[in-house]
Amino acid sequence: MDTYTKRSMKNSKILLIALFLLGGVLLASCGAPLSGSSWPGVSSNGDTVYVAYMQHVYAVRAADGSMIWRFPEKAGRQMFFAAPVLADDQLLVGDYENVLHSLDPNTGVEKWLFAQAQADWIASPLVVGDVILAPNADHFLYALSKNGSLLWKFETGRALWAQPVSDGETVYQASMDHKVYAINIRDGQKLWSVDVGGAVIYSPALDAEEGTLYLTTLARNLMAINTRDGSIRWQRKFEGGMWTQPALKDGRLYLGDLQGMVYAISAADGTEVWSQKVDQPVTGKAAVLDSRVVFPTEDGSLIAMSLEGERLWSRTFEGKLYTGPVVIGDRLAVGIAGGKEFLKMVSLDGQDLWTFVPPK
């Protein structure tokens, strides 16, 4: 073989390897769960803010934004997006590698893990008394004891992306299979189910006193469901798609749609109390305070309004908001997707208090 041919062959090999690498990166990047898969899940006990985002769960001091711990210390394959749930002496958080973790909320040390589910933990679990109710994308709602052993599991038709709600006796689970299920917490037996005409992404709001569940569906409906028998009390169709759950306060439901409208709706009969245009898709649950309601929008804005629909202030972060702010006393913790920072604390008038910067 002459030198020319050898050199050409060598170049061909390099080109081939480069093409494989490029192709691999392109194809693999479409399949792997990257930052674009979801948004930060934020929760708090008042003193500490817990945030699950990408490869870690962080515990952050609510006072100044300094980190207390992170789990795992070294980034691995796990991806965390569902908001961690604090239950007495444990912090529960699921990952996108099918594992539900119980962590020590003070140290971040793992106490136990539950690895019997077959898909991602997209929704947060709910703790009712001594029972952990954890919905998984493998279609099952798992009931676990506080030490992580399986008590029962309940199968629905499709993935579960919504956190369940409960009145203490019954757990209400909305599913992507277009149904809402009422399940007895003690034995996992179905009490009733109702077809709501569209997939349910977000958790319902429960008014236990009135015995009503309020939820939105991908069929652009806001519905009120009787918790006693699953009958639909009322439903209201919206122009724009809904990518939020309703926030309930004092007989009103506050929510927005993907066409950039925000609404206050009467919880009693579904009639509109007021509506305002905010010009940006509302993506996430509104935070309702004593005298104001704060809506998150996809362009990264928080828009505060009075409870009567008067615009008070707005501010925009770098990134996108797909989850509502978490109220911590007189402050708001904001989880931001796709920006330089993913957790900020702001005052009730939208002023920056601190930004969480995870150590390298």
Place this chain on the structure above:
Amino acid sequence: MWDALIITPFINTLLFIYNIVGQNFGIAIILFTLLIRVITHPLMVRQIKGAQAMQELQKNEKWLKIQEKYKGDREKLAQEQMALYKELGINPFASCLPTLIQLPIIFGLYQAIISALASTPLDLLRLIRHIYPGLLQVESLIPLNSRFLWMDLGQPERLFIPGLSFGIPVLVVVVVITTYIQGKLIATPSANPKDQTAAMSNMMNLYMPIFMGYLAYTLASGLALYFVASNLIGILQYAMLGKVNWGNVFPFLNKQPAAAGSGGKKSYSK
């Protein structure tokens, strides 16, 4: 631009097929792959013809003489090569151009399948925004039924057999085998040891099945299904054009030159 011209129409076509075949996403992927391969078939024919012309050039006496004469002078060799292309009426890009045109379509197909599988909330929000409301109804379409045979098309495929503690990646094996067979069948062997195209083709035949198998093992099984469908349809297309060398896969056929090869084409042993 990319989304509006390629991804969105692809997603809507894929979901439209999904709807009319009774909401079976596996069948929809197979039919959609077939549709795309049929549409791009003329490009494939041009690519084959271009590649064949280049292949025949390797055996051209004049070209062999030029190579020998200017083997120490790369610049002069390139000049003479271009002159020969002109003389023989060969366009050196005739085989590359159709491939380049097909590439965005293949990537678009891949992205459309990934987008339609939407296994996380943000993926679903993006998918909903791609859907033409006049063509498809989100409320009845979402969530997609991602079950096909024993697979969840949104997850890497494993077949679990009672008694075994691990899942067998059946589709990965099928992807590796079909990729290898396709590569071998369509390879045109060369008697010229200096033939770079043949050398490159040999390397591709070796590495490509491993690479595709790795992707099928790690990515959603919907893509592995697409790889298999694409390979089988590709083999069928080449067979219809009489361009497969069965002797490359079944060497015993080489002993009977008169009967070997689809369309009566002779196979060469390497």
